[in-house]
Structures are given as C-alpha cells and as structure tokens.
Amino acid sequence: MSQNIENIVKCRDVSVYYGENKAINSVSIGIEKKSITAFIGPSGCGKSTFLRTINRMNDTIEHCKIEGSVIVDGQDIYDPSVDVVPLRAKVGMVFQKPNPFPKSIYENVAYGPRIHGLASSKSELDEIVEKALKGAGLWNEARDRLNESGTGLSGGQQQRLCIARTIAVEPQIILMDEPCSALDPIATSKIEDLMSELAKEYTIIIVTHSMQQAARVSQKTAYFHLGNLIEYGDTKEIFVRPKDSQTEAYISGKIG
Numbered sequence: 001m002s003q004n005i006e007n008i009v010k011c012r013d014v015s016v017y018y019g020e021n022k023a024i025n026s027v028s029i030g031i032e033k034k035s036i037t038a039f040i041g042p043s044g045c046g047k048s049t050f051l052r053t054i055n056r057m058n059d060t061i062e063h064c065k066i067e068g069s070v071i072v073d074g075q076d077i078y079d080p081s082v083d084v085v086p087l088r089a090k091v092g093m094v095f096q097k098p099n100p101f102p103k104s105i106y107e108n109v110a111y112g113p114r115i116h117g118l119a120s121s122k123s124e125l126d127e128i129v130e131k132a133l134k135g136a137g138l139w140n141e142a143r144d145r146l147n148e149s150g151t152g153l154s155g156g157q158q159q160r161l162c163i164a165r166t167i168a169v170e171p172q173i174i175l176m177d178e179p180c181s182a183l184d185p186i187a188t189s190k191i192e193d194l195m196s197e198l199a200k201e202y203t204i205i206i207v208t209h210s211m212q213q214a215a216r217v218s219q220k221t222a223y224f225h226l227g228n229l230i231e232y233g234d235t236k237e238i239f240v241r242p243k244d245s246q247t248e249a250y251i252s253g254k255i256g
Contacts (some may be wrong), residue, residue, distance in 0.1 A: 008033040008172065008203050009054060014068035016049050016058060023049045026068070027229045029041055029222060031173075036195055036204045038214035038215050038235065041224035041256065047207045048177050050224065054205065055091035056084050056174060066122075073172060092166035094182065096178040100150035103223050107134060108161055109151040112169040122231035128168055136164035137194050156187025163194065166203070174198065176206040192217050211251060223247045 007030035016024035024046045031037050039047040049058065056077060058064045066100055070077050077087055089112065100108050110131045112118075119125035129146075133139040138160040142153075150161050159179060180188040193219050195204055208214050214221050215235060221230040222250075223246075231238060231247040242248045249255045 002161040002199065005143060006033045008073055009205075010069075010071040010076070012069045012071075014050070014053055014066065014070060016046075017065045018061070019063040019065075019203045023227050024053070024157070025227045028068075029229060029232055031203060031205060032220065033121040033203050034201065035217040036199045036206065038218035038220065039207045039222050039224060040209075040211060040214050040250075041204065041230075042250065043209065045224040047224045050096050050229075051175050051177055051205060053206050054055050055088050055093055055174070057088075057093065059084065074082075077211070083143060089169040090171050091173045091175060092169065092171040092236050094159070094166055094174060094176045094179050098155055098160050098162050102149065102151055104145040105133075105150050105153070105161060109164050109168045112165060116169055118169065120203040132168035133161075135167050135198070136160045137197075138164055148192060156183050156188070156190055158185070159183060159191060160194065163198075167198070172221065173203045173205065175182075176204065178207055178209060181209065188213075209242060211239070223250060225250070 009031035012028050013025045014024060015022060023042045027050060039051060041047050051065060052058045053070055054072065058066060063114065066078060072091060075118065101111065104127055109132050110125050111123060115177060119128055130139060133142055141157060150158065153161060167229045180191050183191065198204060218235045220233065221235040223230045223238065225246055230243045232240060238247060239251060243250060
C-alpha cells in the first residue's frame with residue numbers, strides 16, 4: 001500500500017462481518033487526496049460494504065462487525081472516542097437513489113450547516129446554501145424555486161441537491177454509492193462532469209457498476225471480487241493492462 005502522505009484515507013487489513021458471514025476480507029488501500037477513486041466489481045462483491053466502512057455507515061446495521069483500521073486524515077475513525085456525527089459531516093455520502101428530505105430546496109441544503117452550527121446569521125446561511133447549490137451545479141435551476149419542495153425536482157436535479165446538501169457542511173471526502181444508477185444518460189453526464197469539478201476541492205470515492213463510468217471519471221480504480229481487493233492502481237493501467245487475470249476477465253466481460 002502506498003504510504004504517500006497525500007493519502008487522506010488509509011485502510012489496513014479491514015474485514016467486515018455480517019454475523020458469521022465475512023463480507024470483506026482483509027483489505028488494505030490508500031486513497032489519494034483530491035482525486036476520484038472508483039470501486040468496481042460484480043454485484044455483491046463487497047464494494048458498497050467497503051465504501052460504508054469509511055464513514056461508519058455499517059454501524060447502523062445490526063450484527064455488523066469490523067476489524068482492522070481505517071485512518072481518515074490522520075485519525076482512526078473506529079477509535080471509541082470518535083463521534084460519528086462530525087465524522088459523517090467530514091466524510092459525506094451520496095446514495096444510489098436520490099433521497100432529498102421532504103422539505104424545501106433551501107431547507108435541504110441549510111439543514112446540515114444549521115445543526116453543525118456553521119452559520120451565525122441568516123445571511124451567512126443564505127451564502128452557504130447559494131455556494132453549495134452553485135458547487136453542485138444546481139443554482140441556476142433552483143434559485144427561483146428555493147421555497148419549493150426538493151422532491152419536486154427531476155431525478156438528476158434531486159441527486160445534485162443531495163450533493164449540494166453533502167458539500168454544504170464542508171466535507172473533505174464525498175462517498176458516492178452508484179450515484180447515477182437511477183438516472184438517465186443526460187443526468188448521468190451532468191453528475192460525471194460535476195464529479196470532475198468537485199475533485200478539485202474534495203476527495204471522491206465512487207462505487208459504480210459501470211466500467212465505462214469508472215474509466216471516464218476516475219484516476220484510480222479498485223477491483224473487488226467476493227470480498228477481496230483483487231487489484232488497485234491507475235485507472236488507465238487497470239483498464240488497458242490489468243495485472244491480475246480476474247480483473248482482466250471482469251473488464252473484458254468474461255465474468256460479471
């Protein structure tokens with residue numbers, strides 16, 4: 001595993017169990033700062049489970065146990081003293097299905113900054129909301145509709161609203177679990193362009209079932225199979241010259 005100081009996430013020998021079932025088998029990986037890393041692999045290979053170890057979302061699942069260490073920005077996030085609320089602000093998550101709150105567009109974005117005490121006045125909150133919507137590429141479409149319900153937006157706009165909600169609390173890392181799988185090609189293209197823009201400021205880790213998407217957006221790719229990390233490296237290398245025969249079989253469509 002690269003010990004590059006620019007690795008903002010360092011996972012060492014991470015295993016995840018659901019009861020007796022071992023879903024992730026001793027995975028070690030370093031994720032570079034301000035880059036896009038894609039996790040690919042067949043359905044049920046553990047890529048989403050592993051993604052959720054990076055902001056302790058697996059804590060919400062009964063009988064889920066984690067071994068190994070996950071260091072985010074120098075801190076072991078599984079240390080008993082760690083509070084998951086600020087952790088999940090620092091390591092935000094965008095889910096497969098857009099899940100805006102049943103509130104106005106404004107309140108969707110203002111919710112996080114408000115509970116984390118990031119604004120001391122209404123005008124500061126207004127600024128944060130505007131900046132986040134601009135950052136998510138949604139400001140022009142939403143500026144005259146801020147008091148309308150977020151659930152009234154199209155699927156692609158809802159997903160960008162969820163991204164705005166995530167970046168409003170100034171995270172360092174954004175986890176995206178198949179963020180485009182419920183979207184049409186045009187909305188998908190907008191989200192992909194947005195990811196490239198966001199990676200200038202944030203570290204992005206994306207789980208995707210689309211190898212084309214991984215090839216288009218990411219600098220690094222990790223291939224998972226049956227809970228194991230089979231290969232990890234530069235995206236171009238993985239897609240053009242994979243070192244492992246299992247990776248090659250997946251990328252060439254022999255297994256899926």
